[in-house]
Amino acid sequence: xxxxxxxxxxxxxxxxxxxxxxxxxxxxxxxxxxxxxxxxxxxxxxxxxxxxxxxxxxxxxxxxxxxxxxxxxxxxxxxxxxxxxxxxxxxxxxxxxxxxxxxxxxxxxxxxxxxxxxxxxxxxxxxxxxxxxxxxxxxxxxxxxxxxxxxxxxxxxxxxxxxxxxxxxxxxxxxxxxxxxxxxxxxxxxxxxxxxxxxxxxxxxxxxxxxxxxxxxxxxxxxxxxxxxxxxxxxxxxxxxxxxxxxxxxxxxxxxxxx
Amino acid sequence: xxxxxxxxxxxxxxxxxxxxxxxxxxxxxxxxxxxxxxxxxxxxxxxxxxxxxxxxxxxxxxxxxxxxxxxxxxxxxxxxxxxxxxxxxxxxxxxxxxxxxxxxxxxxxxxxxxxxxxxxxxxxxxxxxxxxxxxxxxxxxxxxxxxxxxxxxxxxxxxxxxxxxxxxxxxxxxxxxxxxxxxxxxxxxxxxxxxxxxxxxxxxxxxxxxxxxxxxxxxxxxxxxxxxxxxxxxxxxxxxxxxxxxxxxxxxxxxxxxx
Numbered sequence: 001x002x003x004x005x006x007x008x009x010x011x012x013x014x015x016x017x018x019x020x021x022x023x024x025x026x027x028x029x030x031x032x033x034x035x036x037x038x039x040x041x042x043x044x045x046x047x048x049x050x051x052x053x054x055x056x057x058x059x060x061x062x063x064x065x066x067x068x069x070x071x072x073x074x075x076x077x078x079x080x081x082x083x084x085x086x087x088x089x090x091x092x093x094x095x096x097x098x099x100x101x102x103x104x105x106x107x108x109x110x111x112x113x114x115x116x117x118x119x120x121x122x123x124x125x126x127x128x129x130x131x132x133x134x135x136x137x138x139x140x141x142x143x144x145x146x147x148x149x150x151x152x153x154x155x156x157x158x159x160x161x162x163x164x165x166x167x168x169x170x171x172x173x174x175x176x177x178x179x180x181x182x183x184x185x186x187x188x189x190x191x192x193x194x195x196x197x198x199x200x201x202x203x204x205x206x207x208x209x210x211x212x213x214x215x216x217x218x219x220x221x222x223x224x225x226x227x228x229x230x231x232x233x234x235x236x237x238x239x240x241x242x243x244x245x246x247x248x249x250x251x252x253x254x255x256x257x258x259x
Numbered sequence: 260x261x262x263x264x265x266x267x268x269x270x271x272x273x274x275x276x277x278x279x280x281x282x283x284x285x286x287x288x289x290x291x292x293x294x295x296x297x298x299x300x301x302x303x304x305x306x307x308x309x310x311x312x313x314x315x316x317x318x319x320x321x322x323x324x325x326x327x328x329x330x331x332x333x334x335x336x337x338x339x340x341x342x343x344x345x346x347x348x349x350x351x352x353x354x355x356x357x358x359x360x361x362x363x364x365x366x367x368x369x370x371x372x373x374x375x376x377x378x379x380x381x382x383x384x385x386x387x388x389x390x391x392x393x394x395x396x397x398x399x400x401x402x403x404x405x406x407x408x409x410x411x412x413x414x415x416x417x418x419x420x421x422x423x424x425x426x427x428x429x430x431x432x433x434x435x436x437x438x439x440x441x442x443x444x445x446x447x448x449x450x451x452x453x454x455x456x457x458x459x460x461x462x463x464x465x466x467x468x469x470x471x472x473x474x475x476x477x478x479x480x481x482x483x484x485x486x487x488x489x490x491x492x493x494x495x496x497x498x499x500x501x502x503x504x505x506x507x508x509x510x511x512x513x514x515x516x517x518x
Contacts (some may be wrong), residue, residue, distance in 0.1 A: 025440050049371040049477070050308030056467040062306040078372075079470065082454045087335065087468060111502050112308040113337075121371065121502075125451035152517045163507040183515050185281075192384035197345045200315070208315040209346060212292065227422075240504035243370050243380075244446040245497035248422040255495050256442050258411045 007033035007158060009097035010123070010177060012080040014044045014102065014115025017062065017072045021101035022181040024143035025132065026068055028150040029098055034067070038084035039042050042074040045104070047115035049122065050076045059083045077115035081122045096158065097123035101150070102133035103141050107171045107225040107235060108189040108215055117169055121241050124167035130157065131167065135174040135229060149234055153183070169237040184233040190219035211233040266292035266417060271339040273303045273361065273374025276321065276331045276363035280360035283402035284391065285327055288357055288411040291417060300331040306374035308381065309335045312440035318342045331478050336374035338379045339374045344385070353419065356382035360409070361392035361439040366484040366494060367448040367474055376428055380500050383426035388429070389416065390426065391518070394433040394488060408493055412442070428496040433490050443492040448485040449478035452470070 009029045013022050017039045017082055030033040038059065052075050053151070063070035071088050073080060083096065102116040111117045116131045123129035133145045153170060162168065173180065195213035217226055225235040268288045272281050288294045296438045311334050315428065322329035330347050332339060340356065361375040370376045375390045382388035389412075393405045412429060421427065431437065454472035461467055476485055484494040 043313055046310045046312045047307075048309040048335055048377065050309040050335075050374075051305045051307070051372055051470060053305045053470055054302055058465065058467045059457055076309075082470065083468070084345060085454065086456045087458075109384075109500055112377075112500060113310055115309075118307065118371075125368075145430050149517070153514060156514055156517050163504075163510045166504045166507045166510070168511065183517055185508060185512055185515060186504070187410075187508075188501050190501070192500075195341045195345060197316075197342065206317065208317045209340065209342070210315055211312055213309060236511065238504035238507050238511055239502045240506070241368055241371060241451075241502075242447050242449070243498045243502065244498075245422075245425045245499035246446070247499070248425045248497050249444060249446075251422045252427065252495065252497055253265075253444055254419050255412060255472070256417050256444060258408070258442055 008092060009033045009035050010084045010094050010097045011035055011037045011121045012077055012084065012141060014077040016040045016043045016049055018102060020140060021103050021143060024101045024147050025098055026149055028154055030068065031151055032089050032154060033095065036084065037068060037070045038080045038088055039072055040077060040080060041074055044077055044115050046113045047076045047118060048113050049078055050075055051078050057083060059087055063244060077119035078122045081119050094119040094127045097127050097129040100132035100145055101146055103139065104133065104137040105135045105171055106131065106133040106169060107229055108191050108217065111169055111188060120167045121239060124165050128162040129167040130170060132170045134172045142214065145175065145180055146172040146183050148177045149180065166238045166240055169239050171225060171229055171235045173232050175232055179232055180234060181232045183236055184228040186225040186228050186235045186237050187223055188237060189217055189224040190214055191217040267351060268294050269343045269353050269356045270293045270294055271343065271356065271358050271378045272298050273306055273338055275299045275302045275338040276329045278362065279399060280362050280402060283360045283406050284357055286406055287413055289327065290410055290411060291378055291491045292354065295343065295347060296327060296329045297339045297347055298331055299336065300333055300338060302410065303367055303374050305372045306335045306377060307372050308337055308377040310337050311335055316342060336378035340378050340381045348468055356386050356388040356405055359391035360405055363392065363396040364430055365390065365392040365428060366460055366488055368449050368452065370428055370447060370498060372467060379426045380406055380498060383424050387421040388415065388426040389429060391429045393431045404434065404439055405431040407436045408439065425497050425499055426504045428498050430484060430494045432491050434491055437509050438491055439493060440491045442495055443487040445484040445494045445496050446482055449485040450476040
């Protein structure tokens, strides 16, 4: 198979160019195709679907190693997708966009806050896209099991395809390869983050706050991402960008009578 | 009616404390209740659901006027909701969160990029919440019709309520009060932003890019937000934070066989 027949894979992330999870993702992607990396020049976690409109963007190649081209930008994870498509790859056809591997869970409602998933959702407007996340926030997290199963998941996706505009939110429990029980297709656990604002006082007597919090999980059903992860399954959740609440259409019909 | 019986309304936005749209929103909110404003200290449009985890947050009152308390923060629009709830209002019960009035449309897939809607979705985890946007990006946009109908919409919501965890994405066409034909409950138009990266060269010879683009609207149906707005209706879209793609669950079931 020549290089021209290999699938073109764009790798993005939200933890920035120095993240160990990026190395893990490149290891997965290199197995299957030509790989181009476009990532933020600093940590951009929890950037959600943010884009940069109020300042100019730059994007520069900083490394070429083992056939992989590495670019970094001052933009957000979603900007990485846009810059990758239009500037770095000049509208070449992309076969798959891989986002991550994120340091930390993107299960439940974290899909909204996640830069990893923001980038995957953005990519899904035009290309098959998958976000991968490991339930370990530490910079030196062990990605061994995520790489092992990540390769198998990506292989299957390249062979079987994804529905147009559906991206995947894949979360790996933080256990060894042997301890993983399998893969479950899940729905988003209902819940929300309750924030604790940790109050501190700066050396000049002014209060400031660190945003911390915990997930309020109001939904313990076995078809959810949280259930799967707690039981050592890999959670694979199909995600779509249509946020319309179809269930409650009729409950707000009264507003059509407002004059 | 005493102050204690008045509904408590938290006003947030993404255009920052100097925006004309904020004044318009306060004018609506003041009609109905006790109003507390918590907004960014600079323009934070297109911040999506981003939150601030990598630097500390501050929030300070900068104005008290006509019974309204105004606070500003270095945080994102979603941070404004969290700081408003936990720090400014110290977990008092909030009756309604109003986000905006945004300068510019948040119809179709812009719901993902919008800081206005990010804040409204965040608020909907605990409270009734509505984002209001006017289809005019200019700083001196004319909010007359938006205020006129905004008051009527907010009145109706306070009287009739919203389903739990459903927030509203309200978009006003940029026409006069008389030209508005009515209100339509709509679904999110299918489409995406195609980005033009406008390339420039800085004085030192380095390329940089401004993110611009246009909406590729693949969906012209009369039940969509775009259709309503093009025909001078106010679009009211129910929005929910569950991003699971239930339609395509079975199309990716093959992944459960990966070993």
